[in-house]
Amino acid sequence: MSLSSPILSKPVLEDLPYVEAVLNYLTPMAEKPVNYTYEPPPGVPRQNGVYEAHNLPIRNARPIARDLSLDREGFAYAAHHSNVRNFYDDSEIQRVYYPEAEQLLKEVTGATQVVIFDHTLRNAQRLQQGESQIKEPVKRVHNDFTAKSGYTRALLELAARGIDNTDELLQQRFAVINIWRAIAQPVQESPLAVCDAQSIAPKDLVAGDLVYRDRVGETYAITYNPAHRWFYFPQLQPNEALFIKCFDSAEDGRARFAAHTAFEDPTSPPDAPPRESIELRALVFYAD
DSSP states (O other), rough: THHHHOOOOOOOHHHSEEEEEEEEEEEOSOOOOOSSSSSSSSTSSSSSOOEEEEEEEEEEEGGGGGGOOTTTTEEEEOOOOOSSSSSHHHIIIIIIIIIHHHHHHHHHOSSSSSEEEEEEEEEHHHTTOOTTBBBOOOOOOESSSSSTHHHHHHOOOOOOOOOHHHHHHHOOOEEEEEEEEESSSSSSSSSSEEEEEGOOOOGGEEEEEEEOOEEEOOOOOOOOOOTTTTEEOOOOTTTTEEEEEEEESSSSOOOOOOEEEOOOOOSTTTTOOOOOOEEEEEEEEEEO
16 A cells, blocks of 8 residues: 555544543753663753643554554554563573564565664563663653664664675665564553654654763654554554564655654553563665
């Protein structure tokens, strides 16, 4: 289906079941947003942005899952079984899951080369118990890369791997794709909502610094726009994968940035187990 004929017409949207939930958007600000990934020096706030809550419909994307496109809506879905037995074993992730994900991304995107460079585990309970390498769900609307940092991160990761034809790779079309999945039970608490990239205006994207101990990255915070269309996959299972376009070098009408956020699902049971998930980020290179 062409990029110019979106499936998410008004009748389709109106027919999809939905929940109403709070999503947290950046309040417009004069200075550049800054967010530290660690406890900053005394007197420096962890983040300088202020977020405002908006109660919005988040539609069930399962009825349209087969029609979604990374190049049109900026997110997609696939059933996928992983042979990983323990996602909390970093060596097993890199030994088993990385090759699985590389093959899956080639099949889903048609890419000629895939470079997986990062993954994050999220489990609020384990974080509270002191497992510092694990993070909690992010409950603010954001996108992992910007028009600038998509290139800078790609250059950094390719150079770190000693890939010789870096300049050639970065001159052809490439994207940063996030593969998101549950790693234990079906997701009930803090599910992930994804915004249709077609509904995001350039003015909604606010570049901000993401400060690490050894470098400074750049991500997009998102300001509120009533045109935004939000979706989720209820009860996402461990044998399902969600793909999110975080960056695309093409500027020809394809989706480039699909904002996303965790949210509190009002239909989630009060005793639902904490969300356990993994997101894996990869550079995806296309043939010219």
